[in-house]
Amino acid sequence: MPADQVAVLEGPLEGTRECVVCSETYGIEQFPTSAACTHEPEVCGECYDQSINAQLDDKAWDNVGCPTEGCDVVLQHADIHEIATQATQTRYDEACLQSVLAADPDFRHCQRPDCNSGQIHENGTDGPIFRCQACGFRLCVIHNVPWHEDETCEHYDLRVKGRENEEQLQAKASLKVIDETTKKCPGEGCSWPIEKNGGCNHMTCEFPCYRFCWLCLAPYQPIRDEGNHRHYKHCELYVPWRTSPPEPRITIFGQYLQRHKSTRVQTPVNER
Ligand SMILES: [Zn+2]
Ligand SMILES: [Zn+2]
Ligand SMILES: [Zn+2]
Ligand SMILES: [Zn+2]
Ligand SMILES: [Zn+2]
Ligand SMILES: [Zn+2]
Numbered sequence: 542m543p544a545d546q547v548a549v550l551e552g553p554l555e556g557t558r559e560c561v562v563c564s565e566t567y568g569i570e571q572f573p574t575s576a577a578c579t580h581e582p583e584v585c586g587e588c589y590d591q592s593i594n595a596q597l598d599d600k601a602w603d604n605v606g607c608p609t610e611g612c613d614v615v616l617q618h619a620d621i622h623e624i625a626t627q628a629t630q631t632r633y634d635e636a637c638l639q640s641v642l643a644a645d646p647d648f649r650h651c652q653r654p655d656c657n658s659g660q661i662h663e664n665g666t667d668g669p670i671f672r673c674q675a676c677g678f679r680l681c682v683i684h685n686v687p688w689h690e691d692e693t694c695e696h697y698d699l700r701v702k703g704r705e706n707e708e709q710l711q712a713k714a715s716l717k718v719i720d721e722t723t724k725k726c727p728g729e730g731c732s733w734p735i736e737k738n739g740g741c742n743h744m745t746c747e748f749p750c751y752r753f754c755w756l757c758l759a760p761y762q763p764i765r766d767e768g769n770h771r772h773y774k775h776c777e778l779y780v781p782w783r784t785s786p787p788e789p790r791i792t793i794f795g796q797y798l799q800r801h802k803s804t805r806v807q808t809p810v811n812e813r
Contacts, residue, residue: 560585562592562608573624575607577614584608590626593633602636652687653678669694754778 559566561583572582592608607614621633642648650659651673658675671680679688689697757776764771770782
């Protein structure tokens with residue numbers, strides 16, 4: 542509403558009213574309303590227009606409603622053209638057109654982040670490059686990425702596939718390394734990968750839930766308490782029962798120290 546048309550009045554006079562949004566007083570003819578509204582008009586034309594604009598920012602065009610609190614009338618095309626400024630009408634019509642176009646399966650949105658435009662693009666006749674009519678952004682419709690300059694779609698395919706193969710090979714190689722240097726903890730319900738990191742063959746899960754022989758995965762507690770016959774038979778540390786001499790105390794202590802060294806993360810181990 543141009544300022545020179547606005548009479549600033551002192552106190553409400555006959556035929557005037559105060560806008561509930563901006564608190565300015567205007568003649569009642571400056572309070573628009575939708576034909577569907579049953580309440581008294583109470584938002585001035587300028588505030589009404591601002592509300593429509595704000596709603597177009599974050600709502601679908603066909604959800605723009607009456608700004609009066611508690612009123613849930615949705616504004617129709619005719620309302621907008623009667624109430625809103627020319628600029629707001631254009632915005633509204635543009636949003637309406639975009640949504641009609643968007644229902645077309647050949648419609649594509651521009652992918653530039655700050656561009657809301659879009660248009661019909663038929664792959665068969667228009668080729669692989671979508672060029673936004675609003676901002677000029679170019680998109681490859683085959684690969685759905687910004688247009689790959691200096692590259693045909695075939696070259697793009699070859700380059701991307703080549704990179705993927707290389708990544709797969711690298712992933713496989715690193716899996717193999719993990720396989721050779723780690724074992725899964727044989728502790729019940731635990732499959733934490735344990736990395737052997739030098740030291741003796743008595744490993745401790747870093748959680749630590751279980752101590753065991755690195756070679757045969759036999760639990761370490763019985764080996765320590767009873768002797769090397771408690772390794773599993775295929776283990777190179779296995780010694781048949783009774784021929785295994787009792788281990789001197791000093792050796793067990795040495796093993797205990799080494800066991801700590803061979804644990805990847807130096808978690809305090811509760812001696813049982
Ligand atoms: Zn209303
Ligand atoms: Zn107002
Ligand atoms: Zn664009
Ligand atoms: Zn392409
Ligand atoms: Zn474990
Ligand atoms: Zn063993």
